Amino acid sequence: MELRQLAYFVAVAEEQNFTRAAERVHISQSGVSAQIRRLERELGAELFDRSARTATLTPAGAAALAPARAALAAAEAVGQAVGDVAGVIRGRLTVGMVVGCTITPLFDALAAFHRAHPRVEIALLEDDSDRLVQAVRAGTVDVALIGAATAAPAGLEALTIVSERLVIAVPPGHPLAHRPRVTLRDLGDHPVICMPAGTGLRAVFDQACAAQGLQPAIALQAGAADAMADLAARGLGVAVLSASMAEAYRDRLTARVIDDIDIPALLCLVWRAAPGPAARELLAYGRRAFGGAHGGAHGGAHGGAHADVPHAPLDGGLPEPAAAGDDPKDSRAASPEEQ
Numbered sequence: 001m002e003l004r005q006l007a008y009f010v011a012v013a014e015e016q017n018f019t020r021a022a023e024r025v026h027i028s029q030s031g032v033s034a035q036i037r038r039l040e041r042e043l044g045a046e047l048f049d050r051s052a053r054t055a056t057l058t059p060a061g062a063a064a065l066a067p068a069r070a071a072l073a074a075a076e077a078v079g080q081a082v083g084d085v086a087g088v089i090r091g092r093l094t095v096g097m098v099v100g101c102t103i104t105p106l107f108d109a110l111a112a113f114h115r116a117h118p119r120v121e122i123a124l125l126e127d128d129s130d131r132l133v134q135a136v137r138a139g140t141v142d143v144a145l146i147g148a149a150t151a152a153p154a155g156l157e158a159l160t161i162v163s164e165r166l167v168i169a170v171p172p173g174h175p176l177a178h179r180p181r182v183t184l185r186d187l188g189d190h191p192v193i194c195m196p197a198g199t200g201l202r203a204v205f206d207q208a209c210a211a212q213g214l215q216p217a218i219a220l221q222a223g224a225a226d227a228m229a230d231l232a233a234r235g236l237g238v239a240v241l242s243a244s245m246a247e248a249y250r251d252r253l254t255a256r257v258i259d260d261i262d263i264p265a266l267l268c269l270v271w272r273a274a275p276g277p278a279a280r281e282l283l284a285y286g287r288r289a290f291g292g293a294h295g296g297a298h299g300g301a302h303g304g305a306h307a308d309v310p311h312a313p314l315d316g317g318l319p320e321p322a323a324a325g326d327d328p329k330d331s332r333a334a335s336p337e338e339q
Contacts, residue, residue, distance in 0.1 A: 001039065004035065005036070008021065009047060009061075009065075016055050016056065043064070046058050048061055089117045089119070089277050089278050091278055092122075093113075093122050093282060095143050096143070098127070109282065109286040110122060110124070110285075117281065120278045129199055142282075144270050145267070146268055147201055147266065147267060147268075148267075148270075149204045157272070159268060161266075162265075164244055165242070166208075167255045168182055168238050168241075168258060170253060174254070176190070182257070183260045184216070191220070193238065193239040194228075194239075196222075196223060200266065201265055220236060225241060225245045229249040229253060233252050269283065
């Protein structure tokens with residue numbers, strides 16, 4: 001019995017699907033299936049019922065799941081204990097990011113972290129802000145970059161990267177483009193293009209509307225700022241964006257601050273209290289990367305793409321990254337297992 005077989009077994013049990021489990025552990029589906037079959041032969045019992053569309057645990061599989069998880073946790077604890085003595089950080093780090101973003105300082109932080117700590121396996125996933133917050137709370141994501149309407153979601157630690165106003169973005173000939181002042185009530189006469197529920201920008205917009213008892217007509221929803229800008233440029237509605245998002249489309253859209261929305265749209269890193277060594281170290285690299293961004297981070301703070309993230313002071317007591325020598329050789333790019 002091998003640890004990798006237990007890891008594949010746990011992955012299939014949790015995903016209830018061999019294909020998704022294979023994607024999670026980064027090998028082929030046939031490789032996962034073969035290793036599970038070997039484990040079943042060694043144990044003398046089938047662990048999964050494969051007769052349905054989902055892979056469900058048999059009674060033997062259900063009995064094996066908790067001990068398998070415990071064995072994997074114990075093996076990780078052994079590595080961590082040795083790493084603590086030797087000053088080596090290892091394990092797995094799951095990082096979340098809002099959909100459709102290309103936040104270059106986050107990628108810079110991940111690259112620097114990986115060079116310094118090549119024994120940490122990094123997983124990056126995209127989702128909307130609400131689900132990322134839930135995942136961080138549940139412990140399935142270690143650190144997430146989210147759009148938010150509040151600086152610190154309940155029960156989590158947070159570092160605010162950007163705080164900015166919401167704006168409308170319309171073609172130059174649009175009636176609102178010529179107004180010196182735009183309010184939420186002004187949007188009542190026009191179809192609105194906004195991001196979907198679950199994104200930070202939408203949370204800010206919905207809270208501001210609710211505070212005034214308004215219900216603007218959200219005609220179109222898009223998860224990427226590019227799509228929203230294209231729709232607005234074609235006269236299909238008034239796009240609601242963050243100020244930095246709208247700046248990217250100034251060649252074809254006119255932006256006006258929504259004067260009576262006082263709630264800022266925030267871009268934050270969030271994590272659980274008392275993060276593990278790998279998460280603490282990544283946060284330190286994130287602090288350094290975002291602190292030196294000076295507007296060079298491209299990506300929507302609330303789910304879209306191609307918006308400049310302006311420089312913002314970073315505080316919050318995060319440590320500086322541990323000193324590291326020259327970039328170590330990257331040994332993580334192993335070939336997929338097929339046996």
